[in-house]
Amino acid sequence: MRSLKNILVTGGAGFIGCNFMRVLLQKTPEFTGRIINLDHLTYAGNAASLADIEARFGAQGSGRYFFEKGDICDRVLAESIFKKYNIDTVVHFAAESHVDRSILGPEDFIKTNVFGTFTLLDIARNAWKSDDGIMRNDVLFHHISTDEVYGSLGNSGFFTEQTPYDPHSPYSASKAASDHVAMSYHYTYGIPVTLSNCSNNYGPYQFPEKLIPLMILNIIEGKPLPVYGDGKNIRDWLFVEDHNSAVWGILQKGRCGESYNIGGDNEWENIKLLHYLIKIVSAKTGLVQTKVEQTVKYVTDRPGHDKRYAIDCSKIKKEIGWNQQYTFESGLDKTVDWYLSNKEWTDKIKSGEYLKWIEKCYGTRN
Numbered sequence: 001m002r003s004l005k006n007i008l009v010t011g012g013a014g015f016i017g018c019n020f021m022r023v024l025l026q027k028t029p030e031f032t033g034r035i036i037n038l039d040h041l042t043y044a045g046n047a048a049s050l051a052d053i054e055a056r057f058g059a060q061g062s063g064r065y066f067f068e069k070g071d072i073c074d075r076v077l078a079e080s081i082f083k084k085y086n087i088d089t090v091v092h093f094a095a096e097s098h099v100d101r102s103i104l105g106p107e108d109f110i111k112t113n114v115f116g117t118f119t120l121l122d123i124a125r126n127a128w129k130s131d132d133g134i135m136r137n138d139v140l141f142h143h144i145s146t147d148e149v150y151g152s153l154g155n156s157g158f159f160t161e162q163t164p165y166d167p168h169s170p171y172s173a174s175k176a177a178s179d180h181v182a183m184s185y186h187y188t189y190g191i192p193v194t195l196s197n198c199s200n201n202y203g204p205y206q207f208p209e210k211l212i213p214l215m216i217l218n219i220i221e222g223k224p225l226p227v228y229g230d231g232k233n234i235r236d237w238l239f240v241e242d243h244n245s246a247v248w249g250i251l252q253k254g255r256c257g258e259s260y261n262i263g264g265d266n267e268w269e270n271i272k273l274l275h276y277l278i279k280i281v282s283a284k285t286g287l288v289q290t291k292v293e294q295t296v297k298y299v300t301d302r303p304g305h306d307k308r309y310a311i312d313c314s315k316i317k318k319e320i321g322w323n324q325q326y327t328f329e330s331g332l333d334k335t336v337d338w339y340l341s342n343k344e345w346t347d348k349i350k351s352g353e354y355l356k357w358i359e360k361c362y363g364t365r366n
């Protein structure tokens with residue numbers, strides 16, 4: 001029986017991590033433990049995404065939530081956190097997560113995603129061994145990964161857990177490497193490890209350099225809507241809460257040494273998705289849809305841009321009993337409403353650094 005009493009969430013100030021903590025603390029009554037969030041607060045980490053959690057569950061609230069600022073590569077710090085909170089579960093979200101940034105500067109990706117993951121696993125290896133050298137079996141290291149490790153699909157077929165890894169960007173290569181390190185720690189040292197490879201997420205609190213929030217904000221602000229290449233790249237979209245309920249399912253029932261694909265069964269060409277988004281945002285804000293459509297701008301494609309991702313997630317459905325709860329319509333509805341009513345959150349992010357960065361990514365127009 002897994003303990004799940006003291007969960008170390010890494011990267012909890014990021015998009016998926018902060019939503020995960022909300023799912024656990026607010027919507028999962030069977031979880032009665034504590035969450036310790038270790039986050040370096042990089043450009044993608046945002047303390048403002050944690051304010052409500054801190055108020056309700058932090059020291060002034062129920063005392064079930066703790067924040068530790070720091071780098072997962074810092075062994076001394078991470079080791080002390082394991083001891084201080086008697087960590088029995090790790091849910092490892094922390095990563096450099098944006099493909100475009102990895103193309104322009106891969107070093108941080110290798111450091112955080114590969115070396116950082118190794119550091120945490122190595123600490124767990126020592127912390128979870130009993131005095132007689134036997135690995136505890138009530139602990140778990142769950143490593144969060146991406147479907148991008150599998151490379152690109154043609155017009156048909158799906159990624160299964162058996163699809164060979166074939167990463168094409170420094171981001172996906174660093175995630176692939178970290179997946180292998182995680183599994184090697186299971187086979188070599190007996191650490192209970194599970195792994196999940198998820199498709200593209202969307203939802204509240206996502207940093208607006210990623211497609212869906214970037215487009216929502218640009219539509220609202222009347223800015224150009226940049227589309228890479230011919231816009232025909234296909235992604236499988238999943239609402240972030242559905243990703244997180246899958247992770248919670250794995251924490252409870254996942255078999256050690258197994259990986260689980262998580263997806264939305266929801267493939268969209270980027271350009272079709274953009275037109276759908278324009279329709280939704282225009283309807284909610286009173287903008288004229290045909291006028292907004294004129295702001296779509298094709299820009300030079302991303303180097304090595306994978307054509308199509310599609311996930312076969314039948315294994316997690318069968319073994320864990322997980323299923324998506326949101327349709328694309330209901331998930332996007334929630335997401336657009338959130339961005340429309342959280343202007344303060346987005347305004348803070350859109351500093352000079354952010355604007356320069358977006359220009360760097362999408363600056364070259366065809």
Ligand SMILES: NC(=O)c1ccc[n+]([C@@H]2O[C@H](COP(=O)([O-])OP(=O)(O)OC[C@H]3O[C@@H](n4cnc5c(N)ncnc54)[C@H](O)[C@@H]3O)[C@@H](O)[C@H]2O)c1
Pocket residue numbers: 010011012013014015016017038039040041042043044045046070071072073092093094095096097098112116144145146147175197198199200201202207
């Ligand atoms: N966003 C997606 O669509 C998606 C899809 C599949 C898998 N994933 C994976 O899910 C995880 C979370 O993704 P996200 O979109 O929430 O990312 P994000 O970029 O929004 O958040 C990453 C968080 O990690 C923190 N962080 C970065 N480097 C750190 C370090 N060295 N030490 C401590 N904290 C550090 C950042 O401060 C930030 O809070 C990643 O592992 C990513 O690879 C994401």
